Amino acid sequence: MPVARVHRISADSPDDTAGLRQVIAAGQLDPAGITAIFGKTEGNGLVNDFSRGLAVRALTGLLEETLGYERAAQVCLVMSGGTEGGMAPHWTVFERQEGAAGASPALAIGKAHTPALAPEQLGRRAQVELVAEGVRAAMRDAAIDDPADVHFVQIKCPLLTAQRIAAADARGATVATRDTLKSMGLSRAASALGIGLALGEIDGSRITDAAIGSDWSLWSGRASTSAGIELMGHEIVVLGVSAAWSGPLAIDHAVMADGLDIEPVRAALARLGLDVPGQLPPSQRDRIVAVLAKAEASHDGRLRGHRHTMTDDSDISATRHARAFVAGSLGGLIGHAEIYVSGGAEHQGPDGGGPVAVIVSRAG
């Protein structure tokens, strides 16, 4: 029976694989079972974030050395740049092992890759459908039938660069935007809508080209999408609960309505057995395996009735502001900031908010 294990490992730099090598050497992690690695790396999380590429090179090097080229290429590497505020750079390593049947249902992991997009498909309906197809494939891989059992879908999606736009131009194709930074938002948007489509959260007929990146009433409460310069396809990881899996880990999720809306997360923690009034005390904090969240500045420039300045700041991208802020609000609840807060939550939770998944160890 498959067992999911999750290892959270601190990173001293974007290419620091020492911690990962150590848990492998100590026999705590069998590299053969690695299905995905989520990284929070310390770049700007935007177009010219080379911390992600550096991390991918370093992790790939380790995996190829350990597993060989072919198997290494099957591991989903999802690097989310940006550790603003007090966030700690770290890796979250997802491992699938065969084990004796234990507590079940339990955390289940599935994954899929999609083919490459053409630059002109990015941010359009074609991308939504490609992604929805990929999510369904990843659910099958996780042995999850009911979309209600899916608690988090992480997708790494592509972006446009000046050169990719030029390539489309050369073929006479029209891209959805010529602004490279904006292309990241459109790609995240289309990918999130693809998740919502696959999970039945959104009426597919409403997802038109025009709605992508503009109709914020359409959203998935379990989507997390990050854009990166290093790929033109999508890497998809589904996390959920399945009776076909066993093990010590449980997962649940919440949707924050805005960057301060931590009470739904507190409620999710309570459902998982961590029921506390204030900040998690160290004993309970230690049972937190991973916090996976999306953050975003609201498009109307307001937060609970007051003005915020994130979208009018031309020196710092709104995504960087939002990550720092939500790392603070969630960190105030959890008690540390080695958490995964990913920026750019277009169609991922309501406008200005975002989904949060929590993976915990069941109480001994």
Added chain:
Amino acid sequence: MPVARVHRISADSPDDTAGLRQVIAAGQLDPAGITAIFGKTEGNGLVNDFSRGLAVRALTGLLEETLGYERAAQVCLVMSGGTEGGMAPHWTVFERQEGAAGASPALAIGKAHTPALAPEQLGRRAQVELVAEGVRAAMRDAAIDDPADVHFVQIKCPLLTAQRIAAADARGATVATRDTLKSMGLSRAASALGIGLALGEIDGSRITDAAIGSDWSLWSGRASTSAGIELMGHEIVVLGVSAAWSGPLAIDHAVMADGLDIEPVRAALARLGLDVPGQLPPSQRDRIVAVLAKAEASHDGRLRGHRHTMTDDSDISATRHARAFVAGSLGGLIGHAEIYVSGGAEHQGPDGGGPVAVIVSRAG
């Protein structure tokens, strides 16, 4: 008997005085009693933050129009730049009126100005002493005898620019630093130590030139200092409790040990009658008049055992990261982000943490 009133007013831009004009027109605020205005303005909070100068010009214009030049010049204007994360730009207007004796002791306000510093005194013992003298003057102005009754001291202090350094050079004087950004930190540091000296929190013999901006074991738990390009002296405002004052407002303070340490603030809220397990619900939130806090990145690059990247980020100043993050953690507790989080907390609370004062309306 003096009565302190505090008005928190949203600002649509750094020169938006419409809200202030409105409360005056509505008779809710008598401009003759204005002693100080704290502003959170939306610049970068660093050397080239012109939002502060713009705010000072706009507020001064309004005050001169209303009160005349002489009286307007006596109002302490403390503009703290930087509304990172979801923080809302706003004014906090402190008013002193004579009223019938009511609930007492109550919030008391005092203020003082110091003479101008020479550029070469900035960041040195001479600045510490000048500030301590000013704090004592402001306490007398507030009718507070016991330093334990002081809960917050806000100081606006000067910084060096390339031209001020050149002026010192021309006289053969040596400045403490030639790095303009660093001069802001040194000025805040010396001012905070001056507060600690005046309040008896720090042994004066330990405050040497070398300790300023480097010996982080020296700190005040009630100091808040901001540097600005627009002055060469100091504007000092003392907030505390005095039996010589009456009125509906109460104040208390807490010290955060780090950017996530919100439980001491929760305890301060409880002492003020706002005792809740999670986030303040709207009914209690409405009794919050002002939250005044300092935020800072720890100098050892760690937060609760994990690495943070704030001090290694050359694109965004650590003070901007820290403000965004602490606005999130405090906002998660309070329930909104129209709060005053000021960056650069050198010697203001322990390294990586900072003081937080809360002013509330007593329950009806």
Added chain:
Amino acid sequence: MPVARVHRISADSPDDTAGLRQVIAAGQLDPAGITAIFGKTEGNGLVNDFSRGLAVRALTGLLEETLGYERAAQVCLVMSGGTEGGMAPHWTVFERQEGAAGASPALAIGKAHTPALAPEQLGRRAQVELVAEGVRAAMRDAAIDDPADVHFVQIKCPLLTAQRIAAADARGATVATRDTLKSMGLSRAASALGIGLALGEIDGSRITDAAIGSDWSLWSGRASTSAGIELMGHEIVVLGVSAAWSGPLAIDHAVMADGLDIEPVRAALARLGLDVPGQLPPSQRDRIVAVLAKAEASHDGRLRGHRHTMTDDSDISATRHARAFVAGSLGGLIGHAEIYVSGGAEHQGPDGGGPVAVIVSRAG
């Protein structure tokens, strides 16, 4: 007979009017004749550039004090933010006086204001037409009949903020973009096309909504447009040559094909009598009264066959890169950097290049 005088005055800060007061006090400038002031101020030149607002407040204060409210309001204040690289913040003050008939034709100045735009007109054909109408009015004001005699048209145009977008939303109107930074580009683009339309440089039928900000084959070689948060209409200043004017000043212009294309500027200098092989020597440099230029990163990511990274940098806006770079290339020719290089040259010169006007004193 009207005489145009131009005063270039260094600024120590965005609100430094001391130099201007000094030339007035010295009788070198009669404030009654001030028609326009162009400022290079030291903000980021983007949405949250408060150096422009601060400058406008300071200059307006001086003008109102000197000329009274009504006359002060007629002076065109065009503040262009961003003094990247070695550029020097300064004011260029345009004065129109009546004088004895001297050398003629000579530099002529005209101006106009347009009514306010609705947010939803920004970046669309309606803005183009409003601007073209305004340029024609400014030409009449300058007594210039032939568009070939116009050498520079400076326009200050509006931008969208989160709040202006919300205002349009509230009316059910659709804005051209919801990205505030991008709105600056669209507004500059539509204004530049309006100039090109008025000067007969562009076939009006080609200027559709879709072409604005995207069809870079449409451009004016004499347009300079800057967007600012402080207005919703347009301030238009036309500079050219007219036989109806006399005086010591001459003007010519060149079009740079890219940011390094300084030879056409050298040729314009030669036409104005400053004919030198290398950098202008100090004697000739002193005859330069003003250099007014536009700079921009090319949209294809290439400069003379090599890749540039300006449009892929998410930490620094491409407009800031381009201003710094062109300030270097033009400064290398002129010999100093107290020049006016304004960013965002959409439809102002060919893609990646921009117009440059030079005003010189005729040789004694």
Added chain:
Amino acid sequence: MPVARVHRISADSPDDTAGLRQVIAAGQLDPAGITAIFGKTEGNGLVNDFSRGLAVRALTGLLEETLGYERAAQVCLVMSGGTEGGMAPHWTVFERQEGAAGASPALAIGKAHTPALAPEQLGRRAQVELVAEGVRAAMRDAAIDDPADVHFVQIKCPLLTAQRIAAADARGATVATRDTLKSMGLSRAASALGIGLALGEIDGSRITDAAIGSDWSLWSGRASTSAGIELMGHEIVVLGVSAAWSGPLAIDHAVMADGLDIEPVRAALARLGLDVPGQLPPSQRDRIVAVLAKAEASHDGRLRGHRHTMTDDSDISATRHARAFVAGSLGGLIGHAEIYVSGGAEHQGPDGGGPVAVIVSRAG
């Protein structure tokens, strides 16, 4: 007889080695002879510039693949981050081959590595001496006896991070600065003084700890130093002229007194046979093999009598401003921007200026 060849290769990303692979495959470059690669990569050139680390990984991978581990480790990789303005990311590959005796004297190349510094030695006299020793070793390697025949010395030196500072703290050692960004400047400063000491340009008795990074009257006209996070020792490359070498390449250098001082560079070009009045025309431009320059903002905040704002800008580092600006002034002379302008020119040329070396192909 040794022959030096230099290959300038465009880079599409920090890890783009395709161009290098291509010239090797085409037989134009024999990898066995590679002694050094200088890279201009597109990061911020500051503490958190991961483009350099990524480039080093990519180039190292290629070299190890081609040459084996041991030989690859001997190649000096000097990655200078920051391609502001229109600068083009590129590699400059230095190759040493044995060839038939041709034109001589000719360009000669030498190199050396120093041992690792302790963090507390950085920015102090100990670093100066270590570097001077290394420069002498590199001159011997280049067969250059007379320091006057040295035209450029490139050094990659270390910087401090929060963690390296903590390591020194743990040993009770005191670092020269706790500000990681400032540590880059101190390291470049000490390294430049080490070059000046080795070349006899600076009186060694004047190089005290206090003078490093502060007495700008001490400088080398041939030093170029860059700080990087990826090493704790120094990589030193000396370029000059030696009668022991032959080949088609020549080198000379100039010192710019400020960022606009291009006439000395024009004079150096003339000495090398490229004698033109304006910008180099394409025919002559093609003979330019490499332009290697340093750029810096002057510490007094002035450029040719006017104020610059580079050192007062807290959003963009002065080093980034200076690189963009000097790329413009030099690019305006040379005619393209695939040049190597490296920031942070402490003690490298006079304050605000910097050395420039030019390598050209002798006319056929």
